[in-house]
Amino acid sequence: MRGPVGAAIELLAAIPSIIYGMWGLFVFVPFMATYIEPWLSDYFGDTSPSGGAQAVRLVIGTLILLIPTLPMFYGALHRWVHGIALTATAMVLALSLSGALSYVLMFSVLPNLFNGPPLGLGLLTAGIVLAVMILPFISSVMREVFQTVPARLKESSYALGSTTWEVVWDIVLPYTRSAVIGGIFLGLGRALGETMAVTFVLGNSYNLTASLLMPGTSISSSIANEFNEAVGLHRSALIALGFLLFVVTFIVLLIARFMLRQLARKEGR
Numbered sequence: 001m002r003g004p005v006g007a008a009i010e011l012l013a014a015i016p017s018i019i020y021g022m023w024g025l026f027v028f029v030p031f032m033a034t035y036i037e038p039w040l041s042d043y044f045g046d047t048s049p050s051g052g053a054q055a056v057r058l059v060i061g062t063l064i065l066l067i068p069t070l071p072m073f074y075g076a077l078h079r080w081v082h083g084i085a086l087t088a089t090a091m092v093l094a095l096s097l098s099g100a101l102s103y104v105l106m107f108s109v110l111p112n113l114f115n116g117p118p119l120g121l122g123l124l125t126a127g128i129v130l131a132v133m134i135l136p137f138i139s140s141v142m143r144e145v146f147q148t149v150p151a152r153l154k155e156s157s158y159a160l161g162s163t164t165w166e167v168v169w170d171i172v173l174p175y176t177r178s179a180v181i182g183g184i185f186l187g188l189g190r191a192l193g194e195t196m197a198v199t200f201v202l203g204n205s206y207n208l209t210a211s212l213l214m215p216g217t218s219i220s221s222s223i224a225n226e227f228n229e230a231v232g233l234h235r236s237a238l239i240a241l242g243f244l245l246f247v248v249t250f251i252v253l254l255i256a257r258f259m260l261r262q263l264a265r266k267e268g269r
Helices: 002-014 017-045 051-073 076-081 085-113 123-146 151-159 164-175 177-192 196-202 219-229 233-268
Strands: none
Touching (some): 002 123, 017 085, 017 196, 123 177, 123 196, 151 164, 164 177, 177 233, 219 233
8 A cells, every 4th residue: 555655645745736726616615515514504603503513512622622631641641540649630620621611612612613604615625725735745755754764773663562653653753853843844834825726715805704614815815816906005015915924934934943953952962
């Protein structure tokens, strides 16, 4: 499977963004408008949901709010099994707090995020299309990076009884940590400046709301749609938006550079 999967990843990473945009407009947008967004609006956008919708909201809200507690569970679970009361108390408090907050999330946050007509075009659709476009690019970089790990390191770990996941976590990722972070931020930088794929499915509306189902716009989309006809102050505003996009992308890449430098210092120790 490595050969076909690797070839598929390379192929998806090489597809131009306009192809992703056209696929999103003609295939994914109708699918979202017909199947996904009506369900999201019924279960999460209704201000007075039914009992089944309340149960779905409560479960999903609890799972979302448990994500920040995962670092506490990792490493502490082993000690908790052996009778550490403090860790058990912390876990119970985290579960109770997440349950209470999920109730607030269910009635105040979710209705604002998922209200509106199921148009298909909108922030949620644009985010999914952008993720589909960026993930193969990042995966392609990761694949090339992971292949640089010396085989003797992995074979030695297997010889000591490590599982495949332990080899990945303890050998491959530490060896390629800097390159992994660099590849992720490289994909993020590409996503920040993406124009065509987002323009096709975003809706290009300046009436921005908190709902993920409603149309919106982005800096690059605004420049692409309006720069050809802009004059005077309008053109100056679009140029300023382009400069702002450059600054945001530069800050993201600067953060990546800082993280890589910190990792290099730790590895030097």
